[in-house]
Amino acid sequence: MFWLQASALAFAILVPLALWAAHRRRPYPALERAFAGSLAGLLLVLEAAGIWQKYADGEFTAAIALPMHLCDWTLIAVAVALITRNQTCFEVSYFWGLCGTIQALFTPAIAEEVKFLRQLVFFLDHAAIIAGVLFLLLVPRLRPRSFLRIFVWSEIYLVTALTVNALTGGNYGFLARRPAQASMLDLFSDTHWLYVAQINLVGLGFFAFAYLPWWLAGRKH
DSSP: OHHHHHHHHHHHHHHHHHHHHHHHHSOOHHHHHHHHHHHHHHHHHHHHHHHHHHHHTTOOSTTTSSSOSHHHHHHHHHHHHHHHOOHHHHHHHHHHIIIIIHHHHHSOOSOTTSOHHHHHHHHHHHHHHHHHHHHHHHSSOOOOOOHHHHHHHHHHHHHHHHHHHHHHOOOGGGOSSOOSSOOGGGGSOSSHHHHHHHHHHHHHHHHHHHHHHHHHHHHHO
């Protein structure tokens, strides 16, 4: 699994950097549009492949197979932002992708014994999310403009995921219990309501930190 993890991280960082370097020397609008469209298509294909794999593995249940993890929502937001440059979708992608998805690559919540194809899809879709966010930051130079929007959308996700978990017995967003694999969530409380509150507050803290440079730049200008 390690080489998949390392390859995914390299793809997520090096490909957008290469496009940014080329763009600085000479913009290639057609190439940039083609990359954005191809990456958006890849994200949607990977999301569909993940759902199909759960069906093939006999895990196609409401508790497991719904696109209700935070990275599922982030993936859709990135795909839309790549095609439309929608500001809200970009901001959701930026905060959730850089503060959440990247942690999933460093501490992947997937077992070593899972089939290779399922591991490949997991690492590819997480890497493609980060690559999409970095591309939008570096090439079309989109910037987050509102902390309030990500606060509202994060609370919408929190309430929705908690409701779906209660109805299905699922563990979307890892809001019902910690993943089996080691992660930062191991540091949080064993009391459920406090565990959820800690996830929410720490997540918002990460978002505030990620927004700080842009807020300071706005104040300076």
